[in-house]
Amino acid sequence: MKLSDIEFKAMNNPLRRFIQKHLEFRNFRSLGLVDKNMNILEIGCGSGYGAVLLSTLQPKSYIGIDLMPEQISLTGQWRLPGYEFKTMDASDMRDIASQSRDIIVIFGILHHITKWRKVIKECRRILISGGKLFIEEPNGKIVAYFDRLFHWGHPNADFSLEMLEKELIQNDFTIKRKRIITGFGTYYARLN
Numbered sequence: 001m002k003l004s005d006i007e008f009k010a011m012n013n014p015l016r017r018f019i020q021k022h023l024e025f026r027n028f029r030s031l032g033l034v035d036k037n038m039n040i041l042e043i044g045c046g047s048g049y050g051a052v053l054l055s056t057l058q059p060k061s062y063i064g065i066d067l068m069p070e071q072i073s074l075t076g077q078w079r080l081p082g083y084e085f086k087t088m089d090a091s092d093m094r095d096i097a098s099q100s101r102d103i104i105v106i107f108g109i110l111h112h113i114t115k116w117r118k119v120i121k122e123c124r125r126i127l128i129s130g131g132k133l134f135i136e137e138p139n140g141k142i143v144a145y146f147d148r149l150f151h152w153g154h155p156n157a158d159f160s161l162e163m164l165e166k167e168l169i170q171n172d173f174t175i176k177r178k179r180i181i182t183g184f185g186t187y188y189a190r191l192n
């Protein structure tokens with residue numbers, strides 16, 4: 001789903017970048033996102049600040065995809081030569097080859113996507129065997145709360161952290177580490 005104007009602004013400002021760097025990325029790192037020289041895919045890369053954070057891992061290659069061309073057009077501001085940013089729907093990433101990525105990173109997008117289960121299936125297809133998937137998501141109740149408060153207009157997606165965990169396991173992932181703090185879940189799952 002495309003972001004409403006209000007959420008677009010909430011995602012593209014210094015406070016959001018502060019949270020992404022000092023809470024979410026730090027959490028990912030402490031769960032094991034530390035490998036250098038990897039082929040990384042970021043799903044829902046937004047305006048590209050996640051790529052700035054991931055550049056500290058000196059990836060062999062980086063692809064960021066997002067549904068909104070308005071987001072992709074903002075990625076040029078970070079000047080990351082060789083990094084690829086593409087407009088693409090995460091539920092159909094056929095342009096990305098099977099078993100081509102070592103690591104996939106998702107900073108809070110599955111709760112935007114009605115077909116989020118298809119995204120997990122695509123992650124399974126795209127990762128190499130033993131590949132690593134890092135996901136940060138709010139649970140369904142927090143999303144509903146934010147919508148009541150800020151009218152961000154998320155889709156009525158049938159999404160919760162419990163459903164996410166079940167789907168990961170059904171798709172041959174092992175949840176190696178997870179952290180759930182005040183309704184926000186951070187996961188490191190490994191493809192078997």
Ligand SMILES: C[S@@+](CC[C@H](N)C(=O)[O-])C[C@H]1O[C@@H](n2cnc3c(N)ncnc32)[C@H](O)[C@@H]1O
Nearest residue numbers: 001044045046066067068089090107109112113
């Ligand atoms: C909450 S924002 C997060 C953006 C960025 N990852 C961040 O943490 O600031 C969700 C992002 O997911 C993108 N998105 C929503 N549905 C999508 C889909 N079906 N495929 C790819 N990206 C999608 C939106 O355009 C938006 O940039």
